[in-house]
Amino acid sequence: MLKGIPKILSPQLLKVLCEMGHSDRIVIADGNFPAESMGKDAIVIRCDGHGVPELLDAILQVFPLDTYVEHPAVLMEVMPGDPVKTPIWDEYKRIIAKYEKRGDGCVGNIGRFAFYEEAKTAYAIVATGESAVYANIMLQKGVATDA
Numbered sequence: 001m002l003k004g005i006p007k008i009l010s011p012q013l014l015k016v017l018c019e020m021g022h023s024d025r026i027v028i029a030d031g032n033f034p035a036e037s038m039g040k041d042a043i044v045i046r047c048d049g050h051g052v053p054e055l056l057d058a059i060l061q062v063f064p065l066d067t068y069v070e071h072p073a074v075l076m077e078v079m080p081g082d083p084v085k086t087p088i089w090d091e092y093k094r095i096i097a098k099y100e101k102r103g104d105g106c107v108g109n110i111g112r113f114a115f116y117e118e119a120k121t122a123y124a125i126v127a128t129g130e131s132a133v134y135a136n137i138m139l140q141k142g143v144a145t146d147a
Helices: 011-019 052-060 086-100 112-119
Strands: 025-029 041-045 073-076 107-110 126-129 139-140
Touching: 011 041, 025 112, 052 086, 052 126, 052 139, 073 086, 073 112, 086 107, 107 112, 112 139, 126 139
Parallel strands: 025 126, 041 126, 073 107
Antiparallel strands: 025 139, 073 139
């Protein structure tokens, strides 16, 4: 065991977060996301049984967000006409604001199919057991200035 590392971060996930370089992206996917088919060229990490918020909080404790882009955290937009509500997004924004001096202003949205295309180029996809819909979030890594 290591001190100061959230226990939810498995050795595999820690290794991937460490390997990632500036501008690499990681998707934290809900349970409905097609992680294996989208992640054919990515590292897919299974975190079944865990929700996105708890993983997002743990990852952001060790993962700097990119300061050179406006939205280093990106959510999948709800499809037009879909009556789904996304209260989990408020939780994500609160978590991000805890670690990011820009607050939740660094969170953006892109359409579902654009999100899928971006996810195909991600370094890694974390497949969770999150049951909320439209609960996918993509993070772009920045430079650790205080490491």
